[in-house]
Amino acid sequence: MITLKGAEVSAKIKEQVDELYKGITGSKPKLAIVRVGERPDDLSYERGALKKMEAFGLLAESFSFPCDISDEDFKREFSKINKNPEIQGILLLRPLPSQILEKDIEQMIDPKKDLDGISPYNIAKIFAGEESGFAPCTAEAVVEVLKTNDIDLTGKKVIIVGRSMVVGRPLSMLLLKENATVTICHTRTENLKDTCKNGDIIIAAVGRAKMLDGSYIGKDAIVIDVGINVDDNGKLCGDVDFDSLEGIASMATPVPGGVGAVTTAVLAKHLVMAALSQAEH
Structure with a gap:
């Protein structure tokens, strides 16, 4: 049996990212990782994403909130991140705790910064077979x-x-x-x-x-x-x-060592694509 390791796929995506990055002028693209609570799989993904962004020469910052944060408080904090012009991409770790209305956050997120395809706008594009939206x-x-x-x-x-x-x-x-x-x-x-x-x-x-x-x-x-x-x-x-x-x-x-390593590489690629798109507007 052949083991399909993610590292080789990730390296190929890095070549694509490096090529895309040549079109970036000004500051480095920045990712916001938004996490509520301390779920082990979320923490694992967050660590992997932070390492990958650093390896790809991109910026990332984690925004963590307690698992009992109220819906109102989380929406207020998320809105600040969403509107921050220094952040070009957002990764929201899901599922969110039950007291937070996840559907509302999906509606709130700026589709141009929605790197993981959670907004109705991006989902519609994926189901329509269009390439201009971000897939998960x-x-x-x-x-x-x-x-x-x-x-x-x-x-x-x-x-x-x-x-x-x-x-x-x-x-x-x-x-x-x-x-x-x-x-x-x-x-x-x-x-x-x-x-x-x-x-x-x-x-x-x-x-x-x-x-x-x-x-x-x-x-x-x-x-x-x-x-x-x-x-x-x-x-x-x-x-x-x-x-x-x-x-x-x-x-x-x-x-570990399979799809997860590639997922964070795709995230990095989406971040650079988002930064390029936002620079054009």
Whole structure:
């Protein structure tokens, strides 16, 4: 089984970012990472994003708030970040605590700074097949992993396990654009194991530690693990039991070191694209 490591894909995206960066005049683009609470997966993503921005020569600042912050207080703070002219891009770590109306924040965020495709404006563009909006970084990262490794998606049966607006649904649109045949499953799908076994490519994005193992995977299928979970031993793991894939899957991404590394590279690319777009207006 070939391990599809994110570092090689990230390096190729850095070349693209360096080329785009040549068009930047003035100060370095700056990312705001907005986090509420201390969820382990949020903290992991934040650390990775901060490291990646530094590696790519970009600026980033974290804005963290207590998990019990009121809806009103958070909206006030978020509005300041959203309107700050020194910030070209925003990454909002979700889900937000239940007392914050997430839909309101999605409506509030400036689409030009919405690097992770959460605003209705950007989502509409993704579902319309337009390239001028920002797709969610993780969804775009999955496509980058496949394409960089010369995996032709045309006509391939792709099974996505997970239907969130963060990964599953927008990813299905990006894959359809690449002429894949896409099936979206979820935790309530009947005969999930049989459905997965029929896929050429399995993408796990359900948010449950090691939910899928080798028994879900058909011979020589490609497995892309989007999950970031913490197992019983406090270690980061994916939605797939990676060790159980040996001798079954032809290729698979590890966790950590797989899609996550590419997601932050896509985030950096979006930041430079946002800075260029804002400089034009």
